[in-house]
Amino acid sequence: MITLEAYFDYFILPILAISVILVFIRLFRGPAVVDRVVALDLIITIGIGIITVYSIRTNQKVFLDVAIILALIAFLGTVAFAYYIEKQKDD
Amino acid sequence: MIDIILALFSTVGALSILFASIGILRMPDFYLRLSVTVKASTLGVGLLLICAAIMFPDVSVTTKVIAIIFFLIITAPIGAHMIGRAAYFIGTPLWKGTVIDELAGMYDEETHTLESEPNETAENKGESSDRGNIATTEEETE
Numbered sequence: 604m605i606t607l608e609a610y611f612d613y614f615i616l617p618i619l620a621i622s623v624i625l626v627f628i629r630l631f632r633g634p635a636v637v638d639r640v641v642a643l644d645l646i647i648t649i650g651i652g653i654i655t656v657y658s659i660r661t662n663q664k665v666f667l668d669v670a671i672i673l674a675l676i677a678f679l680g681t682v683a684f685a686y687y688i689e690k691q692k693d694d
Numbered sequence: 695m696i697d698i699i700l701a702l703f704s705t706v707g708a709l710s711i712l713f714a715s716i717g718i719l720r721m722p723d724f725y726l727r728l729s730v731t732v733k734a735s736t737l738g739v740g741l742l743l744i745c746a747a748i749m750f751p752d753v754s755v756t757t758k759v760i761a762i763i764f765f766l767i768i769t770a771p772i773g774a775h776m777i778g779r780a781a782y783f784i785g786t787p788l789w790k791g792t793v794i795d796e797l798a799g800m801y802d803e804e805t806h807t808l809e810s811e812p813n814e815t816a817e818n819k820g821e822s823s824d825r826g827n828i829a830t831t832e833e834e835t836e
Contacts, residue, residue, distance in 0.1 A: 622715035637781040678769040685776035
């Protein structure tokens with residue numbers, strides 16, 4: 604009988620870790636700066652998922668506050684990058 | 695019973711996040727990578743957060759989870775639209791197998807506004823560069 608704790612430890616969290624590694628490969632390879640921005644955004648989104656699973660696993664609901672802040676920062680980062688990349692062409 | 699629901703939701707969520715990361719690695723083009731990433735990762739993280747809401751029978755956790763999901767669903771398309779628009783302006787090439795680039799010549803280079811008809815400057819060189827931003831080789835988009 605597989606418990607839910609073991610399932611989270613040996614199936615869900617490894618899948619999320621492999622996802623972060625795959626996105627990191629794209630972050631290094633590029634080729635354009637916009638690819639790196641999207642990869643960074645995806646890493647932060649997967650980070651929200653990992654924090655959620657970790658808070659379920661450890662029974663600490665305080666960690667969900669961190670997820671809220673990360674969701675805010677990811678959006679601000681993407682919008683700021685898009686704004687300045689678009690302005691860069693003008694001058 | 696709750697254990698089965700939790701296992702089901704978290705499995706679907708983790709697998710869609712895995713598909714998003716495989717997509718961002720394997721897709722041939724920036725715009726296709728963007729398209730894969732935004733939808734699949736929002737679905738996956740949303741399902742994992744619903745797992746947390748089912749796990750903790752508590753009003754404060756449910757409120758936080760609903761706030762995060764609402765914020766993700768609102769902001770993910772806006773961010774994707776802005777970064778895709780900026781990428782088209784700086785001339786990120788489309789995949790070489792793209793059939794048509796309907797935005798070619800529609801953007802005003804000076805004011806960054808979108809026209810419904812091709813403007814004059816683009817029309818002069820329009821005959822030669824009918825393919826717009828579409829790449830000619832596989833290496834340009836990697």
